[in-house]
Amino acid sequence: MARWRREKETMKGGEQLASRRRQVCCATGYFSGADYADYTDSLFQQCVRSVVDKKYPRNPRLKRNRMQLLILLLLLLLLTSCERRPLVDPESSVNYAEVVVEFDWELAGMSPTGMTAIFYPTDGGTPLVHKTGDLVSTVRLREGTYHVVGFNYSFDEFDGILFRGTDRYETIEAYATPQKDVTTRGGTQVTGVTAHPDILAVDRIGNFEVTAEMVRQTTEQVRSRQTRGTVTLANADTRSAARVVLTPMRAVxxxxxxxxxxxxxxxxxxxxxxxxxxxxxxxxxxxxxxxxxxxxxxxxxxxxxxxxxxxxxxxxxxxxxxxxxxxxxxxxxxxxxxxxxxxxxxxxxxxxxxxxxxxxxxxxxxxxxxxxxxxxxxxxxxxxVPEVKPDDEGAFDVNVGDWGEEENVYL
Known part of the structure; x- marks a missing residue:
């Protein structure tokens, strides 16, 4: 009711102001004919706005709030209209090839629970160490040529073997763990003592090439997986992928x-x-x-x-x-x-x-x-064997007394 009264007063005030201005214009003969009708409508709107501005001045904070609300509405509109894209763009190309690594332990006569394949770039780059517990697994390699070494378990899973020179294909070496020198009961000094090496089985492949065609095929496979949904490497079809087959044989x-x-x-x-x-x-x-x-x-x-x-x-x-x-x-x-x-x-x-x-x-x-x-x-x-007089405990004892405590000496 109060709002209606304010609007009515505003309209009445606008009409009074417009009436006075029309009287002045008619007395001076400034308008005539149709122009007077157009001017009357425009003059009425201006007068109403003038009365409104005087009685109800505009709030600048309200103007800023309206602008912020407008911006938020525009952002909301943009967000709701965006199309969700996959994490990897199907139209983009990957820079690696998926290579299947397969171990065959028949010649070694063993069934290890873990195995390692190392890919050494022939250009001297950083080698890629691939550890797995599966006979068939997948590794991602960039385009290039690699020397490959495969063996049972990993670097730190042996008791009597350590590794050195692992950064290069030509220098990777497994060596028996050094032990403390010992002196026998007869006084003989024994140096250069090592532990007994664990069973180690090794295979190697030289100059395995990852080509641009392999990378292209991997790109197509990635796009296909995105189209079908999430596919893990474990259940992906690897029959057509590049393959490295390692057949280790015993080195110990x-x-x-x-x-x-x-x-x-x-x-x-x-x-x-x-x-x-x-x-x-x-x-x-x-x-x-x-x-x-x-x-x-x-x-x-x-x-x-x-x-x-x-x-x-x-x-x-x-x-x-x-x-x-x-x-x-x-x-x-x-x-x-x-x-x-x-x-x-x-x-x-x-x-x-x-x-x-x-x-x-x-x-x-x-x-x-x-x-x-x-x-x-x-x-x-x-x-x-020299003949001696046996004592009461002369039986052969397989539990030989120690020659001194042994300790690992790591190089």
Missing amino acids: APGYVKVHLKGLNYVRSARGVITGLSGSYFLGEGKASPESCAMVFDFGSPTYNEGSKLDGTVEGSFTTFGLLPEDAATRGQARYGLLFSATLVDKEQTSFEPYFDVTDLIRQEVDVNLNILLRLDIEIGEVD
């Missing part, structure tokens, strides 16, 4: 030592030290290194010859990267030795420590087709 082989003893009944316990074998293996080159080492091992329970209570054999075992590589410079120079350290059954526990050059006694079992070492065998003929 078992070694066995058998010693024939005359007077075995005088031996309380025995340990062995094998020296001169390779202490590391180059994964990229696929060969043992010329760096030698020494490994300590125990001999197990004795086996007496049939019908004898005096003579028999003891056997021990170890693992190794194999013999030193023989090239033109080192051929015939490698020497391998075996220290047999026995504690006898007398009360004084006398030490018996003969040393044998076993260079010509080592027998290698090699798979000629695969060119891999299967096992080493060393057999030493009759060794005369």
Whole structure:
């Protein structure tokens, strides 16, 4: 009601002001005819606006608020009219190729729960380390040429192996974990001692090329997945993708030592030290290194010859990267030795420590087709054990006493 009254007063005031102005214009003869009618309408609107502005002046804050509201409405309109796009534009190209990595462990005769493939760019770029627990997995590679190395488990999952030179294909090396030097009961100092290396199986592929065509195919696959919805690499169709197949073979082989003893009944316990074998293996080159080492091992329970209570054999075992590589410079120079350290059954526990050059006694079992070492065998003929007077605890003890605490020395 109050609003209606204000509007009525405004209209009345406008009419009065317009009437006075028309009287002035008519008295002076300024208008005539149709022009007067048009002017009357315009004059009436101006007068009404003048009265409104005087009675109800405009608020500048209200004007700003109206402008802000208008801007918000425009933004809301723009947002609601936008079309949601996928996270990756289907029309854009990716800069990588999806490559399937497949491991086949049949030749290695093992089923590891983890495996590693390393892709080394031939241009010297940073290598890509791909760890997986699946026999078939997928890796993304940029266009280029790569050398590939694959092996069981990963760098930090071995007990007796460490790795160095991993930044280059030519220098990646697995080496037996160094141990503290030891001194035998007989006083022999043994240096360069290492742990027994774990079983390591390796394969390598040189100059694997990721082409521009592979990248283009991956781009098409990505667009197809976006069209169909989310597709994980696990269930994606990889039958037409580029593929790297790694078939690792063992780079570490078992070694066995058998010693024939005359007077075995005088031996309380025995340990062995094998020296001169390779202490590391180059994964990229696929060969043992010329760096030698020494490994300590125990001999197990004795086996007496049939019908004898005096003579028999003891056997021990170890693992190794194999013999030193023989090239033109080192051929015939490698020497391998075996220290047999026995504690006898007398009360004084006398030490018996003969040393044998076993260079010509080592027998290698090699798979000629695969060119891999299967096992080493060393057999030493009759060794005369000194005769001693047994004490009450003269039986052979397979739990050999320590030569001193061993500790890992990490290079």
